[in-house]
Amino acid sequence: MVNEISETSRSSLTVAQPIAPAGGELVVNGTRSLTLSGRNNHDHDHQEPFHQITVKNESHANQCYTLFGRKPRISNDPSKEILSTAFSTNALIKKDNVYKFRFSTSYYAICGKLGLRPQPNSPIRVTDSIPVKLTDLDTRTEGQVLKLVMDGGTPLLVPASSTVLGVPREGFSVITGTDFNFPSNDGIFIGIGAEVRPSPSEEVLTGTAEKQISPIAIFEPEPNHYFNIIPSDKWCVSGLNLLPTTGAIMDSDLFTYGEFSTEVDCAEGEKDIWLHHLRNGKLVEMEPADSSFLPLAGSSSFRRLRHF
Numbered sequence: 641m642v643n644e645i646s647e648t649s650r651s652s653l654t655v656a657q658p659i660a661p662a663g664g665e666l667v668v669n670g671t672r673s674l675t676l677s678g679r680n681n682h683d684h685d686h687q688e689p690f691h692q693i694t695v696k697n698e699s700h701a702n703q704c705y706t707l708f709g710r711k712p713r714i715s716n717d718p719s720k721e722i723l724s725t726a727f728s729t730n731a732l733i734k735k736d737n738v739y740k741f742r743f744s745t746s747y748y749a750i751c752g753k754l755g756l757r758p759q760p761n762s763p764i765r766v767t768d769s770i771p772v773k774l775t776d777l778d779t780r781t782e783g784q785v786l787k788l789v790m791d792g793g794t795p796l797l798v799p800a801s802s803t804v805l806g807v808p809r810e811g812f813s814v815i816t817g818t819d820f821n822f823p824s825n826d827g828i829f830i831g832i833g834a835e836v837r838p839s840p841s842e843e844v845l846t847g848t849a850e851k852q853i854s855p856i857a858i859f860e861p862e863p864n865h866y867f868n869i870i871p872s873d874k875w876c877v878s879g880l881n882l883l884p885t886t887g888a889i890m891d892s893d894l895f896t897y898g899e900f901s902t903e904v905d906c907a908e909g910e911k912d913i914w915l916h917h918l919r920n921g922k923l924v925e926m927e928p929a930d931s932s933f934l935p936l937a938g939s940s941s942f943r944r945l946r947h948f
Contacts (some may be wrong), residue, residue, distance in 0.1 A: 688746065691875075693911075697737055702734050705877055724856075749769065749784075749833075752767040763885060766853070784812045830858065830859065876895065902924070
């Protein structure tokens, strides 16, 4: 239930614009590498906490990997259909080479347009994003409440002062108005995302540490409603060579097939996770004895943790 909403005014509403590639990749309407400007453009000297997942290809062939997050939970609408997106992908990784996925520990609320009849690998258009604070009962901090508004047909997010019943622990809320239809021809969506940071090798090649906002999961909201969204801290790396487009819709069930995928838990602070893609096709999580270097296959410096 929403009692009263007063939007925080903004002198200007900045909509993301596609630019040339810089480090990570995000596809929006077929255009690579979107940087969100204005309030979402952070100072590059300010290093925010991030997770790092290192994958070493020890399989029999060159490989491609896909990182995606588990779907969030909508506590007041658990049956809501949620679409997964390919959070980050990489170019072909040669045998015995490594790739580092790096992404923020914090989350962003995102919105945009899906278009008609979205299918797996369909690109989506992210039009706005805002970093969100989640409810923390230990510090008695209430999760952020945002409102979805339409500005000339473009979905945007604005902070809202409101009373929302049941803002969930480790969650945030998004309120919708009556300025759009459901279902809509444009496929208006809201969801969650995170910052993607380029791998160290990409920073060297591009000379930049430009950060990108990439979607994790999205859904189509109804008007005049509110949604309590609880992100998941579980992520998956898939070794299936079915490389989707970064930022596009994906079939997460397909990419979690068998032992070719591994789920990792990124709860409670920064994580530095190491995965080996073995010759039998399995992705196995390892723990390095010394994380300052990566031993070759068969080294006793690694202890097997688990595989899925």
